[in-house]
Amino acid sequence: MYRLYDYLESGNGYKVRLLLTLLKTPFERIELDIMKGATRTQEFLAKNPNGRIPTLEIAPGVFLPESNAILFYLAEGTPYLSSDRLGRAQVLQWMFFEQYNHEPNIATSRFWLGHGQEITPERKLALEQKNKLGYAALDVMERHLATQPYFVGGRYSIADIALYAYTHVAHEGNFSLDRYAAIRAWLSRVAAQRGHIPITQG
Amino acid sequence: MYRLYDYLESGNGYKVRLLLTLLKTPFERIELDIMKGATRTQEFLAKNPNGRIPTLEIAPGVFLPESNAILFYLAEGTPYLSSDRLGRAQVLQWMFFEQYNHEPNIATSRFWLGHGQEITPERKLALEQKNKLGYAALDVMERHLATQPYFVGGRYSIADIALYAYTHVAHEGNFSLDRYAAIRAWLSRVAAQRGHIPITQG
Numbered sequence: 001m002y003r004l005y006d007y008l009e010s011g012n013g014y015k016v017r018l019l020l021t022l023l024k025t026p027f028e029r030i031e032l033d034i035m036k037g038a039t040r041t042q043e044f045l046a047k048n049p050n051g052r053i054p055t056l057e058i059a060p061g062v063f064l065p066e067s068n069a070i071l072f073y074l075a076e077g078t079p080y081l082s083s084d085r086l087g088r089a090q091v092l093q094w095m096f097f098e099q100y101n102h103e104p105n106i107a108t109s110r111f112w113l114g115h116g117q118e119i120t121p122e123r124k125l126a127l128e129q130k131n132k133l134g135y136a137a138l139d140v141m142e143r144h145l146a147t148q149p150y151f152v153g154g155r156y157s158i159a160d161i162a163l164y165a166y167t168h169v170a171h172e173g174n175f176s177l178d179r180y181a182a183i184r185a186w187l188s189r190v191a192a193q194r195g196h197i198p199i200t201q202g
Numbered sequence: 203m204y205r206l207y208d209y210l211e212s213g214n215g216y217k218v219r220l221l222l223t224l225l226k227t228p229f230e231r232i233e234l235d236i237m238k239g240a241t242r243t244q245e246f247l248a249k250n251p252n253g254r255i256p257t258l259e260i261a262p263g264v265f266l267p268e269s270n271a272i273l274f275y276l277a278e279g280t281p282y283l284s285s286d287r288l289g290r291a292q293v294l295q296w297m298f299f300e301q302y303n304h305e306p307n308i309a310t311s312r313f314w315l316g317h318g319q320e321i322t323p324e325r326k327l328a329l330e331q332k333n334k335l336g337y338a339a340l341d342v343m344e345r346h347l348a349t350q351p352y353f354v355g356g357r358y359s360i361a362d363i364a365l366y367a368y369t370h371v372a373h374e375g376n377f378s379l380d381r382y383a384a385i386r387a388w389l390s391r392v393a394a395q396r397g398h399i400p401i402t403q404g
Contacts, residue, residue, distance in 0.1 A: 049345050050303065050342050058288070062288070064288075064291055064292070064295060065299075066294070066298040066299060069291050069292070069294040069298055072290070072294050073288070073290075073291035076290075085275065085278055086260070086264070086266075088274070088275075088278075089266055089272070089275035090266070090271070092268070092270070092275075092294075093266060093267055093268040095298075096268040096269075096270050096271055096297075096301055097252060097268060099298055099301050100301045100302070100305070100306070101252065103302070122327050122331075125324050125327070126328075140251050140252050
């Protein structure tokens with residue numbers, strides 16, 4: 001059985017939990033308290049030298065880190081990843097966009113603001129920058145979703161799962177979706193998928 | 203013929219140029235001066251709403267952005283991407299690591315320092331943070347390469363191309379590779395590949 005090293009509040013962890021649940025694939029979840037350094041122990045660094053969750057143990061001693069690489073691994077051969085070469089590349093395009101333009105801004109703001117982290121003057125400056133860049137990422141999503149129901153090929157895929165994870169909790173990072181009608185409609189379509197689970201469900 | 207929207211100094215553009223050259227695939231290169239806003243014109247935003255190079259036009263009017271998504275698209279079915287499911291996921295693991303942990307720190311430092319960008323007090327603070335995080339990424343790479351010649355499956359792949367692009371010019375961002383013997387040996391192995399081209403070659 002898959003073993004998922006995870007942290008319940010993590011949107012990156014949620015991506016994997018959500019897809020495994022949609023696929024009706026059983027898994028064991030190991031909760032690690034990242035606030036207490038549980039991913040930086042020698043024991044965990046032997047599993048993932050980058051010291052991060054989610055990390056999926058796909059066979060005894062075989063560990064796969066990086067949420068979007070895990071999504072791709074699990075989705076191959078399922079309806080959640082295109083069987084077409086260009087479609088796969090477009091799914092990856094949006095997943096790289098998510099990790100480069102979206103997550104470092106929207107997820108990090110949520111993390112800092114949501115965990116009572118001290119907002120130092122340096123962090124205040126960084127938050128202002130992340131706010132600007134996070135809205136730029138939302139602008140790109142809105143423009144794309146204005147003309148199509150899902151990110152790639154007109155159907156729900158792991159590109160949607162990757163971008164849903166932190167978009168649907170963007171308000172926790174002080175981002176308002178009020179002026180993003182297409183994004184809000186897409187969030188509703190994703191949440192209405194059969195088998196959908198909330199981020200709070202382990 | 204493929205048309206590559208590019209900027210010669212860009213490591214992200216170089217990834218695509220390098221793979222196309224290794225594959226002996228002819229392409230037309232369109233140089234865009236990102237310093238003069240050439241990727242933020244309405245004309246270019248219609249090609250890539252995220253306003254960035256590289257963007258590959260794979261057929262008339264069909265545009266694929268995101269360097270690592272382009273690498274994956276071009277490498278499918280070639281020796282540069284594993285035909286094995288786990289191998290593909292591990293290649294993606296390192297490419298997501300590159301875009302999240304490596305590029306925003308090492309490439310951005312190189313860009314700011316190498317283009318005579320004004321180093322404001324805010325940017326000075328950001329550079330210090332990027333220096334720390336960039337070295338953390340190099341530490342993870344060194345640990346991995348200490349026991350294997352390439353990133354995945356013992357052979358040269360697009361994971362190596364993605365990480366080579368900015369690692370081999372890390373000194374331009376004030377990163378020293380002196381204490382990274384495994385990385386330096388790997389850089390030499392990559393540069394010795396038949397058909398290798400330098401970043402300065404369009």
